[in-house]
Amino acid sequence: MLPPPGFGSKGEVCRLTKSLYGFKQASRQWFAKLSSTIVDQGFVQSKADYSVFTRVKGGSMIIILVYVDDIFIASNDVDAVNVFKQFLDSKFKLKDLGTLKYFLGLEVARTANGISLCQRKYTxxxxxxxxxxxxxxxxxxxxxxxxxxxxxxxxVLDASLYRRLIGRLLYLTLTRPDICYSVHKLSQFMSSPRVPHLQAAYKILKYLKKTPSQGLFLSARSELQLKSYCDADWAACPDTRRSITGFCVFLGDSLISWKSKKQQVVSRSSAESEYRSMATVTSEVV
Incomplete structure (x- = not known):
């Protein structure tokens, strides 16, 4: 940035009091401004995910999810949401897109029975x-x-092709827990992929060809009770001999959390690997 003509002398600089678009700190300053504005309205920022804000007043509850400049609002009180949107519009220029149907590649369909999430277009x-x-x-x-x-x-001749494919499959696991384990195994070879790894990745694509619109269904009539299941594949990795932890968590009949991940240490018995798996899912439930 250059000072205006006739201003300043040699050795003086201009100090920025407002972050400008294109600067590397602009995105951080934008989120700081947006989050402070939301918190001033009585919202609490989540410690598990700093992009989530919640506010509870009596029987009214509002949940906000922020992704850069895209904002998703969920609530059981329509009037409170309208008031909050008017407030945001007074602070920032907003464009209300109405009821959620498509958000960051996720397709949302709402019925009286619940909410369906899928990534058909992305697939x-x-x-x-x-x-x-x-x-x-x-x-x-x-x-x-x-x-x-x-x-x-x-x-593989072009390793970037494999890395790009696995990266896109990892994003697809947001609504496809059925491919989580397979994609997790193949993501271990990103640095030096081999032909068998690429062939296995193509087989996942063939499986997706059969079920492109498969996703998650969040039931509106299930009980608000947490249920979790876990398992471990002892010494599954032939290179490191480490086990794999797998778990899923249900809220009533709705699947809300799942993971397939290699354990950080080598378990000396199948029982030890099972206990580590149980500890992981317990931390997730807490």
Missing amino acids: LELLSDAGMLACKPANIPMDQSARFRNSVGDA
């Missing part, structure tokens, strides 16, 4: 970019007996 775009729209569908995302190693098979 079809993924298949189209990979040239797999006309492929033969597969019944399963990965063979149960599949064991992958770091050094088995020829190296």
